[in-house]
Structure formats: structure tokens, C-alpha cells
Amino acid sequence: MTTSVAVLGATGSIGTSTLDVIAHHPDRFRASVLVAHRSVDALVALCQRFRPDLAIIADASLGAELARRLVAADVRCDVGAGSDAVIAAVSGPLCDTVVAAIVGAAGLESTLAAARAGKRLLLANKESIVMAGPLLLDALREGGGVLIPVDSEHNAIFQCLPGGRPDLNKAGVRRLILTASGGPFRGRTRAELGSITPDQACAHPKWSMGRKISVDSATLMNKGLEVIEAHYLFGAPADAIDVVVHPQSLVHSMVEYLDGSVLAQLGNPDMRTAIAHALAWPERIEAGVTPLDLPRSGPLAFEPADTDTFRCLALAFEALRAGGDATAILNAANEVAVDAFLAGTLPFLAIAEVVEHVLAELPPEPVVDVQTLVARDAVARQAARKVLHRAYC
Numbered sequence: 001m002t003t004s005v006a007v008l009g010a011t012g013s014i015g016t017s018t019l020d021v022i023a024h025h026p027d028r029f030r031a032s033v034l035v036a037h038r039s040v041d042a043l044v045a046l047c048q049r050f051r052p053d054l055a056i057i058a059d060a061s062l063g064a065e066l067a068r069r070l071v072a073a074d075v076r077c078d079v080g081a082g083s084d085a086v087i088a089a090v091s092g093p094l095c096d097t098v099v100a101a102i103v104g105a106a107g108l109e110s111t112l113a114a115a116r117a118g119k120r121l122l123l124a125n126k127e128s129i130v131m132a133g134p135l136l137l138d139a140l141r142e143g144g145g146v147l148i149p150v151d152s153e154h155n156a157i158f159q160c161l162p163g164g165r166p167d168l169n170k171a172g173v174r175r176l177i178l179t180a181s182g183g184p185f186r187g188r189t190r191a192e193l194g195s196i197t198p199d200q201a202c203a204h205p206k207w208s209m210g211r212k213i214s215v216d217s218a219t220l221m222n223k224g225l226e227v228i229e230a231h232y233l234f235g236a237p238a239d240a241i242d243v244v245v246h247p248q249s250l251v252h253s254m255v256e257y258l259d260g261s262v263l264a265q266l267g268n269p270d271m272r273t274a275i276a277h278a279l280a281w282p283e284r285i286e287a288g289v290t291p292l293d294l295p296r297s298g299p300l301a302f303e304p305a306d307t308d309t310f311r312c313l314a315l316a317f318e319a320l321r322a323g324g325d326a327t328a329i330l331n332a333a334n335e336v337a338v339d340a341f342l343a344g345t346l347p348f349l350a351i352a353e354v355v356e357h358v359l360a361e362l363p364p365e366p367v368v369d370v371q372t373l374v375a376r377d378a379v380a381r382q383a384a385r386k387v388l389h390r391a392y393c
């Protein structure tokens, strides 16, 4: 029997890698639902190749165009438009597995819906768990499904723990150690980061990814979001999560146990490994990835993170320790600041300044429900835009 997979963010970097793994295993997986935001051309091309049951364009205004284009391309599948169509698809019978690979807070409601519906949830969209960790864990309990992390570090930790996501105390875990590449500006001083362009920030030394996460890697906010993600996914307190810079990006993360053992997961920096692992778990399948050749890989280096230059990592730890919805506020402010940086209206170093201002302006409140959280996300975005306008326009 084949597993039906809904790929949310099908036209993106994770979506493309997921579809590549699926294409290697037609007897085992089928891309039954494909979702994009506005990339009609790319979505039509994917539908021609993968013949899903349902194609959805999240921008509702493009639904008629998608339908027209699919008919012209001789693709017969159902067509949906708008975020309600995405939520209905992940909650319904067309898929067993949902790959949550929409970028940003836009992925929150579909991730929660997939969890509530008890689907096998492959989580790449880290912003949803950073925003709404407790709500996502509740939704998973309610739905009774399984979550398998796709983010490379969390997938690595998942692989280094006994039985997936156990109680860390019972499993004898002392620390989770997240590796960070250090991004394209590792080793630079603040003075050297004054005139960074979006293209420079997006030129990640090891991974090929979408522009938002690439900027996050360059500021080390990506690692900050991942610390928060690890806290919720594995139930680790902030003090039991460390970050170590590892420029080769071959060790994807580690788990330190009470007896001094440190287990690590290694592999070439190619997201198809984590995706294939998550799709097939607890089995293993071919991912199409070049095997790691350690003698030719050169030495593996490790160094501490420079949180004075890259303030975002320190801010993420502060938000995690502050509790309540502080991590959602951090995420919202960061999304606004990264958008402005990518649009060329905010300097690179000001991303951390905007986040810091907004966190100081909005003390944390308890996480109650999605509606309240979405409202707080909007308030934080407005506060971030005000800071931007005041200081940089």
C-alpha cells in the first residue's frame, strides 16, 4: 500500500527535496496533495509530473488561474484555493502524511490542523512550533498522530535518542547539543557587517535553502529558533540545550548522556537524508544522497558561537527563558525584520535591534489559544513595523 503525502510548500526548497525522495519510491509514496502560495507555473509543472489528487494555491485570488492552467496542461486533478482549502486537505482523507514546509507563521494553522487530525506530521516549518509550541503539543495529543522532525538538527537528535521523543530524564540525557554552521559571516566583526546585501546573506556556505531561512542562518536567529524548537519537541529546558559552531555541517547535532557518551548523527548537508528518514521511520530508505566520505571530508572543527556579534541567538534564549508567548513575539518581529532586510529597507545588523525592541515593548503573556496567539503575532508585527519606520525610514 502506498502512503499518501500532502506536501505543503511543494514549490520551495524542502518541498522540492521531498518530492525528489518521493519520486525515488513510487511503490511506497504518492504526492496526493500539493500546495504552493503564488507560484502557479511551478505548481502546474509539479502537477504534470506528480499527478496529485488535489492542487492548492494558498493565494485565493489565483485559484481560477490555476484551474485554467491545469486544464490547458491536460492535468486532471481537483483544485483548491485559499488557506481554508489547505486546512481541509490536511484534515481530510486525501493524505496520511503531511510535510509541513510552508515558510513562516503562514504555516501555523495547517501544521496545527494536521496534528489535530492525527496525521503523521513531518515538521520543517519551525516557525509554527516556535510560535505555538504548547498548542502544537496539545494538538498532537488530541490527534494521536506522530511528529517526526525534518529540521536537520532535530532530526539528528531524534535519531540519537532511544525511541524517538522519550522523556529526557528517564532516557538519561544530560544535554542536547545543536550544531550551527556559523552562516556566511562566521568570524566577522560587527564593523564588517554594516553593509551586507540580501544576496550576500543568502549565500549559505553549506546548505541550499529558501531566502528567509538563509537570512536567519546568517544572523544566527535560525539557531535561536532551533533552540526553541528543541525545547518544545524534546522537553529540554533552556539550560540543557547548547549550541556549538561546526563549519563543515557534517555533524547535524548531538545528544550527551549522563554517562559521558555523546551520540551524533552525521551525513552530507543534503535535506533529503532527514526527509527520507522522516518519511520512512522507523524503517530506512534510499534518499539519493551522496554517501559521506570522511577521509576526504577534511577535519571536523567545533567552536563557540559569537553571541555578541550575532545577537539573535542570545535574544532567542532570552525569549525562551521569559516564557509565555515571548517566542511568538520574537518570531513575529524577526519575520518583519527579515522581510524588510530582503526588501533592502533595513540594514543587516538592525534585524536584531528590531527584535530586541519589540521583545522589550511587549512583555510575555500566557499562551491560551490560537486566536489569542494570532492576535499577539499581529500586535508584535505592528510594533516591529513602528520600530522600522521610526529608526530606518
Ligand SMILES: NC(=O)C1=CN([C@@H]2O[C@H](COP(=O)(O)OP(=O)(O)OC[C@H]3O[C@@H](n4cnc5c(N)ncnc54)[C@H](OP(=O)(O)O)[C@@H]3O)[C@@H](O)[C@H]2O)C=CC1
Pocket: 008, 009, 010, 011, 012, 013, 014, 015, 035, 036, 037, 038, 039, 040, 058, 059, 100, 101, 102, 103, 104, 106, 124, 125, 126, 127, 150, 151, 152, 207, 208, 209, 210, 211, 212, 213, 271
Ligand atoms: N530549506 C531548508 O533546507 C530547511 C528549511 N526549513 C524550514 O522549512 C520551511 C520552508 O523552508 P524553505 O523550503 O527553505 O522555504 P522556501 O522559501 O524555499 O519555500 C517556501 C514554500 O512555502 C510556500 N509558501 C510561502 N508562503 C505561503 C503561504 N502563505 N501559504 C502557503 N504556502 C506558502 C512557498 O510557495 P510559493 O513558491 O508559491 O511562494 C514555497 O512553496 C521554513 O520554515 C524553514 O525554516 C528547516 C530546515 C531546513
Ligand SMILES: CC(=O)[C@@H](O)[C@H](O)COP(=O)(O)O
Pocket: 151, 152, 153, 179, 180, 181, 182, 183, 207, 216, 217, 218, 222, 223, 271
Ligand atoms: C538544513 C537545516 O536544517 C538548516 O536549518 C541549517 O541548519 C542551517 O544552517 P545553520 O543555521 O546552522 O547555518
Ligand SMILES: [Mn+2]
Pocket: 151, 152, 153, 226
Ligand atoms: Mn536546521
